[in-house]
Amino acid sequence: MSLSTDTVDHRKTRYDLPATLMACLWRGVLGRCPRCGEGSLFRKWLKPVDSCAHCRLDISGQRADDLPAYIGIFVTGHLLAPVIIALVTGFALSATALLAIIIPLALVMLLGLLQPSKGGVIALQWWNGMHGFRKERAPEPSE
Known part of the structure; x- marks a missing residue:
């Protein structure tokens, strides 16, 4: 087949x-678009982009709200x-020394978990077609 007879419609690109849900969540946790996995999900640390630069998915309708913070607190x-x-139990630390270790460690862990948690929540919303997202996956056949 020659290349000249092939027609390619670039407007109908398949992503x-x-x-699986886990693959979708992983894309969100990594800060990538849940649909294509290519575009960045965030323009700033916790500010999502309005639309994916690669597949043009409209992300502006997402409503992660406080769930990422609750996930971060729970995991931390x-x-x-x-x-x-x-x-x-293992060390004879004063209360001040214990707080000097635990509080910074907790803050670093919580702040480190916020963006991946928010990405995962946005990916979950896309997967389920919630908050302005259109469900794009074909329904799974029931057995």
Whole structure:
């Protein structure tokens, strides 16, 4: 087949939609567009782009609200609990020394989890067609 007979319509580009919810969430956690996985999801640290630069997905309708902060607090608390227990039972630290270790560690962990959590929430909303997103996946066949 020669190249001259092939016609390519660039306006109807197919995107590699994620096959599973976990693949979609992973794209969001990495800060990538949940639809194509190519474009950046954020223009600033916690400010999502209005639309994907690669596939033009409109992201402006997302409503992550406080859920990313709750996820960050939940994960930080559960990861720090064993650390706190180990510090209290294994070392003779004063309350001031304990707070000087735990508070900065908690803040760094929480701030580090906020953007991935927000990306995951936005990806979850896209996957389910919530808050202005259109459900683009074909329904899975029921067995």
